[in-house]
Amino acid sequence: MEMTLNVNGRDHRLSLDSRTTLLDALREHIGLTGSKKGCDQGQCGACTVHLAGRRVLSCLTLAAAVQGRAVTTVEGLAQGENLHPMQAAFIAHDAFQCGYCTPGQLMSAVACVREGHAASDEAIREYMSGNLCRCGAYPKIVAAIREAAPQMAPKMERA
Amino acid sequence: MRPFRYEHAADREAALQAGRSAAAAAGEAHVRAPVQYLAGGTTLIDLMKLDVMRPEVVVDINGLARQHGEIRSGPDGLQLGALVRMADAAEHPAVRRDYPVIAQSLELAASQQLRNMASLGGNVLQRTRCNYFRDVTWAACNKRAPGSGCAAIGGPDRGMAVLGVSEHCIANYPGDFAGALAALGATVDIEGPGGRRVIPFEELHRLPGDTPHIETNLAPGELITGFSVPAGPWTRRSLYLKIRDRQSYEFAIASAAVALDLDAGVVREARVALGGMVAKPWRSHEAEAALRGHPLTEGSAQAAAAAAFAQAVVHGEDRFKPELGRRTLVRALLQCAAMEI
Amino acid sequence: MADDAGRPTGGLIGQPHVRIDGRLKVTGQARYPADEPLANPAYAYLVISAISRGRVAGMDLAATKATPGVIDVLTHENVGQEVKPPMGPDGKPTTTTLESDQIWHDGQIIAVVLAETYEAAREGAYKVVVRYAAEAPSATFDSPGVEVEPLKANETRHDPAKGDAAAAFAAAPVKIDARYDTPIQHHNPLELFSTTCVWEGPKLTIHEGTQNLYWLKGSVAGQLGLDLADVRTISRFVGGGFGSKGAPTSRTAWIAVAARRLKRPVKLVTTRDQGFTIATHRAETRHHLQLGATPDGRLTALVHEGWEVSSRPSSYNVSGTATTARMYACPNIATKVTVVHADRNTPGFMRAPPDTPYMFALECGMDELAYALGKDPIELRRINDTQTDPVSGKPYSSRSLMKCFDAAAGKFGWAKRDPKPGSMRDGDWLVGYGCATACYPCNIGPAAARLSLTPKGKATIQLAGHELGTGAYTLLAIVVADRLGLQVDDVQVMMGDSDLPPVPGAGGSNNAASTSNVAAKACEAIRQRLAMAAVRTNAGIFAGVDPATLTLVNRALVGPDGRSEPLETAASRVSPGAIEAHVENVPQGLPPDAAAALYHGRASLLRGQSREDVTAFAFGAQFVEIRVHRRTCEIRAPRAVAAFASGTIVNPLAAHSQYQGGAIWGIGSALHEQTEIDLRTARYVNHNIADYLVPVNADIGEVDVIFVPEEDHEVNPLGVKGIGEIGIVGMNAAIANAVFHATGRRIRKLPIRIEDLL
C-alpha cells in the first residue's frame, strides 16, 4: 500500500504491507528507532507514541490507519538542542537504568501531565502503570514527572 | 499475520456495505467472519499477529466516530456510541457522577494508552485471554478450532472461569465494562445487512455450551452502533470492584459490578454482575433476588454471595475462585451501601 | 579523600553524577542492537517446537516457500551440519537446536524463516507444518521420567560442611524443620532478544544484546569454525539483561549462517513468547532446611538441602548453599544439592542466581526460629553474627551486617512493630512488617583497558564493557576523571564492542569492581609516566622529587608541597600528542594465564566465597511493610527500606537506582512472578508479560535505600564490592516474613498470592 505518514511534523511517503504496524513503520522503514518493541502485544508500553496528541501503542496500530494524523515519537520531544522538561527531569532523577522503556515512559509521562493525571503521586503511579520498567525505575519516574509537570508551560506543547 | 485487504469506511453505510460480504458467511460466528471491523484494534490486531484471527478484509470503522462517537446523558438514561473511546467514557462527568460503576469498570481496565485506543463497541467484543486459545500451537481449542477439544481443562486454570462453563470450554470472558453494562440492564444497538435491532446486553454474549466458537448473537457483518443504559435510582449508588494480583494493568481475577437502591438501609433494588471467572458477562439474578427486600448487612451480603456462586464448577487450581468471588461480592455490596451519594 | 595508598584523589568517586549516556537515552538516540541501521536487510522469524520431547519427523515447507517475500528456510536438514552446538551457561554441553532433529524442550528453535519483510517472515513461519514423533515428556519435580542426580563436589563446586550437623540438630533444644519452594522465573528484560548478522568477506559482525561480548564472540567463532579475529560482537546498549544475556545461546550462529547464505544482513527480533524458551530462566527449586538452636538463640545446627530442575543434558545448578552455609556462626553445618533432569530448556543466571532462592529458605527459617524462640528477628541475627566465615574459618574482608540492620530498622520504624501475628491493622488492611538479610559475594575478574590522555586534558577510555543499565559508562568516566584530575565531562568512554580490550561479562556483580580497578590501573600508568618525566628533567619544578608523591589534580601535576605544573607542560615531556596506556589487571589470587584466557571469552572470576585470603561478601538488611486486605486478601507492598554496605560506591546516584531496582525485583519475585507450566506437556503456558506478572508503577510505593559507609582494603584496591544483585536477595524472605506477621500464615512457597491467604 502507498501511504503518507506524518511523523514529528514531517511527511513520509512509504510503500508498505497493509500488515505493517506503526511501530514497525517507524523503526524499520522511516529509521526512527527511538520507539521500542518490548512485546508487540500491547502489554508493555515501550512503543508508546502520540497520535493526534493522545498516547497510544504503536505496536497495535496499523500504519495504514494513521494516515493524515500527526504522530509524535520520542525523537520529536526535544526542540533542537533543548530537551523537553520531562527529558531533563528523567536525567536529573536517574529515572531509568537500561533506558529501553524510557522512550515509552517519556511519551506517556508527557501525556499523563497534559491529561491532568499528574496531580498526585498516586495518580501518576496509576496512570503510568501501562509502561513497564523491568529495571524498576518507578519511584524515580514518579519523582521526575512530579518535578517536570509544573515546568511544562503550554508554549512548550505542540497541539 | 495473514495478508488482508485494508479498507477505510467513511461512515456507517460504507461499513455495512463492506460488511455485507461477511454476511455471505452466514452460519459462521461473527468473530470468525472473513470481514472484521477495526476499531481500536487492541483485540483484533493482537489476535491477528498471533494467527488466531485471520480476516481477509479489515474494515476500519474509526470514521464512524462522527455518527457513533458521542455520549449523551438524559433523564431516560445514558447513550454510549460504539466508537466512544474507553478513556473518554471513563472521564465523562455525567458518567462519573451518575453511573460510577461504568466509569470505574473502564478506568480500572487495561492502561491509559489502550483506553485511548479501544472503543466501547470493540471492548465488549474482546476475546478470552485463555492462553491455550491465544497460542495456536496448542491443537486443542474448541473456541479457535471447533471440535478440537479443550487443552485448558486439566492445565493451569487459575485464570479460567467457574460460572457458566461447559465441558467444551472453561474460558473466562475478561472484560470489565461488560459487567457494568450487564448489571445496569443495558441494551445494545445493532445495525446489519438485515436492518436495525436492539437487544438486551445480557443477550449479546452466549454461553459456551458445545459451540464455544460462537461467542455472541451477532450475525456476520453486523455492527454495534451503541449502548443504552436505562436510568434508575440505583445507578448513582454503584461501583466496580476489581481484584487482581497487581495494582493496575491486569485483568480481573474476580470482580463485582453492583448498584443499589436503598430505602433506610433496606434493598429496594439490587443489581449485581460478576467477572474474572465467568464464561460470559454474568448478571447474577440470584444474588439480586437474595438481596431485594432485605436490609443490606454482612449477613444478607453473604447470602447473596452464596446464591451467586451456588452453581460454580471448579477444576484444579481454580478451586479458590468461588470463595474469592463471594468475598469480592460481599465487599462490593458493603462498600456500595456505605457510599455517600 | 585518599585512595588505598593514601594518595589524594579527585574526590569524584563517591559523588553522585547523572549518567553521561542519559541524553542519548532520553532522546531515543541510544542505539540498542536491533536499532542498527542496515543496508538491505532480510528478516528472520523463528519456528519453535510445540512439543517437549521427541523428534522432528518431517516438515512441509511448501506453503511457506510459496509465501510472497519468503526467501529461504533453515532447518536441520539443510544447515544442521554447519554449526557446532554452543555450550551451556556452565560451559558444558546443553540442549541443541537445528543441529539435529532432536527436540529437548518446548519452544526449541526448529526452523528459521527468512524473508524480505518482517511481515512475510512471520506469515511464512506460521505456515510451516511440522510433523513430530513425540514422546511423553517430564515437566518438573515429581513428574514421571525425571532423572535425579545428586551433585558431587569437585574443584569448583563444594558442599560446605562442618561438624556433625545431624547429631547437633537431633540434640538441639529449639528446632525449625521446614520445606520451601521457589517457582520458575523468567528475566523478561524489556528488550526482546535480537540478533543481527552482517558479513563482509570472511568477517562477521554480530549486533546482539549481550552481557558478555568476548564470550559470545568466542562461542560463535568456535561454533562456525571461524578465526577469532574474524568475529566482532557489538552491543553498545543492552535493554536489560539480569543474566538472560550472559551466556551465548543457539540463535546467534543460525542467524550468521542465514546471512552467509543470503549474502546480506539478516535481522532477527524474537517475540516475547519465544524469549521464554530460546534463552534461559531461573529454575524452580526446593529446599529442606533444618535449624537447631539453644534457648538463648545460638545456632547449633544448619542443614540445608536443595533441589533444582535442569534440562536433560545439562547439570547447570546454582548451589546457593555456598552462601547460606556461611551466613551465620554455627558449629555444625551440612549441605547437599540435587539436580532433577526434565524435558526442559537449560536454566541459567538470573539476578543473584544462587542467593535469591536459597536465601529465601534460610531467611524465612531464621524468622521462624525467632518466633520459636520468642526473640526479635534482628536480635536473632545479632546473636549469630560473625566476622569469620563459619565454613572456612577465614575472616570476612568486611562485614557490616548489623550496622545495616540497625540503620534500616531505625528508618523503617521497626520499633513500632507489635510482634504478635495479625496484631497490626489499618482499616480493612492487615499490616505486617518483615525483614531479612541480603548478601552477595564480591567477585572480580581480570580486565584490560586502553586509555589516552591529551595534553589539553581530554581522556578516552576503551574497553569491551557492557551497559545494561548499571551506569557502566558513567562509572568509568568518574574513575578516570577522579584519577587523572579531570572533570567527568572530559572523559569519553567507549564500550560495547569486542574490538576493544576485553573485560569479563557483566554478571556476578563483578562489573564495577573489574572495570573500575583496571581503569584506575591505566590511570596510574599514565600518572607514573608523567611523574617520572617530571622528576627526571632538570628544567621542571619537580626535579628530584619522589615520583610517587606527585598527583594529578585539576589538570595539573601537583607535588606534596602543593606546587603544581599545568598538565599541558607535564604531558609535553612524555609525548607530543596524546599519552596512551594499555593495561591488563589480573587480581591477586587468579592464575597467571587469566589475562590470556580473557581474550578467548573465558574470564575466570575470583569469587568472594573461594578466595585464599579472606571471604568477601557485601551485606545488607531489607525491611518491608506488607498489607493484606482482610476480605479479599490482595497483597500489597507499599513500603520497603534497605541498607547496604558494599564498600566503595563510585556513583551513588546509579547505585541507588540499582539497589532500588533490585528491591523492586524482589517485590515481583515474592508476589507476582511465576512461569506456569502445563504438567502434561512440559510447556510454558503464560509466556507473555501480561500473564507473567512483573510489578507496575502502581505496585511500588516508597523504596528507601541507605548506604552504610564501609571501607574494605582487602577486597580489591578500590574497595568496590558490587551492587547489582544484592538488592533482590533478602526481599523474598522479608516479604514472606511480613505476610506471616500480617496474617499468621506462614507461606513457604513463592509467589505468595491471594489464594494462599483466603
Ligand SMILES: Cc1cc2nc3c(=O)[nH]c(=O)nc-3n(C[C@H](O)[C@H](O)[C@H](O)COP(=O)(O)OP(=O)(O)OC[C@H]3O[C@@H](n4cnc5c(N)ncnc54)[C@H](O)[C@@H]3O)c2cc1C
Ligand atoms: C495488555 C492488555 C490489557 C488489557 N486489559 C484489560 C482489562 O483489564 N480490562 C478490560 O476490560 N479489557 C482489557 N483489555 C482489552 C481491551 O479493553 C480490548 O482489547 C478493547 O477494549 C477492544 O476494543 P477495540 O476498539 O480495540 O476493539 P478491536 O480490536 O478493534 O475489535 C475487537 C473485535 O470487535 C469487532 N468490532 C469492533 N468494533 C465493532 C463494532 N462497533 N461492531 C461490531 N464489531 C466490532 C472487531 O471486528 C473485532 O473482532 C486489555 C488489552 C490488552 C492488550
Ligand code: SF4
Ligand atoms: S478453555 Fe475454551 S478457549 Fe481455552 S482452550 Fe479450552 S476451548 Fe479453547
Ligand code: FES
Ligand atoms: S511493544 Fe507495544 S506495548 Fe509492548
Ligand code: FES
Ligand atoms: S530502564 Fe530498563 S526497562 Fe525501564
